[in-house]
Amino acid sequence: MPKQHIEGLIGQLHDKFANTETNAQQDAMITQMQSQLADWEGPNPPRDFRATAELLYQELEDEHPTAARLIQEVINTLTNICV
Secondary structure (H helix, E strand, O other), X not given: OHHHHHHHHHHHHHHHHOOOOOOHHHXXXXXXXXXXXXXXXXXXXXXXXXXXXXXXXXXXXXXOHHHHHHHHHHHHHHHHHOO
16 A cells, blocks of 8 residues: 555645656656666665655655655655654
């Protein structure tokens, strides 16, 4: 269930950026997260998934606060999984 929730959030993030300019680094991180989600098997997220989410949050928080809130929700969900 948490994986599906995160997939939905990443989908919303992708949809949000369909009409917004992002830089190459932000695009690469979103693509990396989508790839990591595709590879996610079992109860725990991929090893570097949280680190990627935290870096993306830092990249987005000033210029794209709505997108940053989506990533913060991803981070919160990861925190709940790993407790």
